[in-house]
Amino acid sequence: MSVLAAESTNPLLPPLGEIIVGTITFAIAFFVLAKFVWPRLEQVFRARREAIEGGIERAEAMQAEAKASLEQYRAQLAEARTEAAQIRDQARAEGQQILEELRAQAQQESARIVARGEEQLATSRQQVVNELRGHIGALAVDLAGRVVGESLEDDARRSGTVDRFLDQLDGMSAGSPDGRTGSSVYAPEGNR
């Protein structure tokens, strides 16, 4: 039975109607797919590629911008640093100057003070010397008077007079309110 069927219908010789129906079916499928499906997918592929490339471009632009900002920031920083260094140098120089000025002023002041002290010293010394000179004159006249007033024949008495005079002088100096001044004033006189 099956042998008979195989002979009557050769599977490799399809009827023309089947071929035509198959051709039409495939043609319709191809037409619809080629018109509505593949172009749309191609469009999506392109959009995707552009999106990716656009993203990369955007990222690159952003990176360039960031780099530029960094450069600018660095330049500004360097500038600020230079400026700061300048200001520091200037401040240091100014400080130095102020210090010098102060030092000079202080030296002047101290010189002035020293000068005034010396002047005062000289004045009081002069005063003392003048005073002493007067005293010494009077004392010398006094001593001379006493020496002359006493008899000059006796050496012992003569030395006693001198000793007494000197004791008197000592008593004077001890009794004076400014004993130190008296003795110090006396010493240079003695040196002279």
Added chain:
Amino acid sequence: MTSSALALADVLAAEGGGDSGFQSPSIEEFYPEPLVSFSLLGIDFDITRITVIMWIATAAIVILLVMAARKATVVPGKLQYIAESGYSLIRDGMARDVIGPKGLPFAPFLASLFFFILANNFMSIVPFFQISPNSKFAIPLVLAVIVWVLYNWVGIREQGAGRYFKDAAIPPGVPIGALILVTPIELLQVFVIRPFTLAVRLFANMFAGHMLLVVFALGTTYLLTVGNFSVIFSPFAFLMALVMTFFELLVIVLQAYVFTVLTATYLNGAVEPAH
């Protein structure tokens, strides 16, 4: 006697018993009763179950792809992703890589071919349909003829008719003496064997696959109803039917791919002059 020998004897005995025995599937499988039959311009059109299956498969794949592409966005959804993967496989893997730099315009045709064959092949394991329109010679033949016309036309357009036929008949680099043998083979190859093998490969795979599935499916039911010792082999037949279904799935995808990739190869030969 071993059990399998017993079973075989039973089956053979039943086979010998005439109409009550195992009815193996015949070529009639592929010639179901027409649902509608009409004649137009002297050509008979038989709209059979298989024709309807072809329409269903084609409509299903077209609608699915249109649905996937209609709302296509840069960030794909699931359906769009699947459609895109399929299209990329053909577009990049065949149109661009096999045909070459001039291949991209052929991507829509190759992709349509691939999805059409895939959907029609797939019907061989879809429940209730379970026969592929490609197991009828008409559809693979139609596709092969379209491919044949296309690659010859592209060859003539790209290389000029003289150059194309000359290169086909006299491949460059072949010694003159060998041409006696080479020229007929080459001409036969390019203009007859290529389309014929393209069509037969697809048809025969689907035909044989269907036959195998039917044999195991019928065997399962027959062994259950035969009423003797061989009933215990019914599950094995059923298991084989299952295994062959998965095998058929592999063949479905593979044959669709092979048909398309061979088309791309032929187009490559037409686009680029022979080396």
